[in-house]
Amino acid sequence: MTTDSPHPTLVLVYQRTSLPWIFESAERAGIDLVLVPRPDEAVSEDRLPPAVVDVLQLDIETDRAGALDALRRRYEENAFQGIVTLYDPAVPFVAEAAELLGLPGIGRDVALGAQDKRVMRERLAAAGLNVPGFVRLDEPADWEKAARLTFPVVVKPAHGFSSLGVTKAESPQRLKSVVDEVWRTSASKLGQVDGLVVEEYLDGPEFAVESLAHGGDVRILTIGYKGDPQGPHFEEGVYRAPAALPETVQDDIRREVIAAHKALGITDGPTHTELRLRGGVTPYLLEMGARIGGSGVSHYIASGVTGIDFAAQALRIAAGIASEPLGSGPLPTPVGAAANYIVPCGGYGRITTISGLDELRDDPRVDHVVQMLFPGDVVRPYPDFTGYPAFVLSRHASIAETEEFHRFLEQAIRIEYADDTDHSHEGQA
Ligand code: ADP
Secondary structure (H helix, E strand, C coil): CCCCCCCCEEEEECCCCCCCHHHHHHHHHCCEEEEECCCCCCCCHHHCCCCEEEECCCCCCCCHHHHHHHHHHHHHHCCCCEEEECCHHHHHHHHHHHHHHCCCCCCHHHHHHHHCHHHHHHHHHHCCCCCCCEEEECCHHHHHHHCCCCCCEEEEECCCCCCCCCEEECCHHHHHHHHHHHHHHHHHHHCCCCCEEEEECCCCCEEEEEEEEECCEEEEEEEEECCCCCCCECCCCEEEECCCCCHHHHHHHHHHHHHHHHHHCCCCEEEEEEEEEECCCEEEEEEEECCCCHHHHHHHHHHHHHCCCHHHHHHHHHHCCCCCCCCCCCCCCCCCEEEEEECCCCCCEEEEEEECCHHHHHCCCEEEEEECCCCCCEECCCCCCCCCCEEEEEEECCHHHHHHHHHHHHHHCEEEEECCCCCCCCCCC
16 A cells, blocks of 8 residues: 555544544644544644544545445555544444544454444343343333333443433333433434444443553553442543452453453454442443544543553554554553543533633643533533533542542633523433
């Protein structure tokens, strides 16, 4: 394969340029990027990250065949060495494109297992891993099939992400209305919905695991604490790594996550796993994504904890130029602690002020304040999802300091709303 540039080139699908980590890692790794912008993001060519050498507009959601065609033409004119995404719904498209062009990738079938929660549950169960009782629903009218599960249960779209629509139902009496509501929310927010999963509620704290697979070896880099959200809706909150866990529990998590890679057939590339410790001890996967999590936040966390350039390694694997074997030994010894605090909406309506964020930009512990919502924006109440106001990404000497910092942020950041928006017909706050 040849390109005009001496650097390997990767196509990067649907990454926002406001989330910089993957672009910075590409630059460090000497990898050029062809950016496929999100359709709703206007990128200005003169303000692109240095690693981006070209921009290619593709609409993978409504014109998949056209997008594959455009990629093939781009490849024939000017070959690239691989294609990646950090955007969960694009994982199957990227796997398909890589397969068609003969580039490194996990393949369409494996991508499906990592993206469709029905297939994932079936494959994990078939491999004998820890899976809660679950039922797949092909249409809302099937809701009664799930009434035999042990309650409470969680109802979610098969192809969801960012907790969109995910809702707890406390009793069989509530099941029908929750299924209807999740179907409606998913249809309006995700564009289409072809099925739901209903599964037993896993009681226990939540953790995220960042891993890299290469040639079938799986290296777990970090395990981080994700809070203990109780529902009924599951807004994301904190991410603090490395999690303070007994060695035995850490080993159980490591074994379960490595086994899940095998069960799903993920042999190459980064993964982002979310799990709960049922009863405080037994790891049950919630999901495993075949991508770097949180649009790159997972790279920030894993590299802050281990000193390893997670995204650069992932990009080398995608370009077929990763050489060093990973081994699948114990977790790397942490070199520090890293955290993400997702500012909660804390209400709804039209935002009038957001206070406490600007001061953080000068705080030596804080590397990034990524603000997504601003005064004037309207936050709609759950189950609708407007987005998160901001991320605060920070590094610390110890996990205790991350906890203390997050307690400080809870007090320091305030969002105020004007009550000039009429939500009288909508759900609870
Ligand atoms: P998404 O891909 O939309 O993030 P997840 O399956 O990861 O969907 O669910 C989102 C959140 O909902 C999880 O992070 C977790 O807090 C909660 N959740 C989902 N399924 C369960 C379950 N079976 N038990 C307890 N909590 C759950």
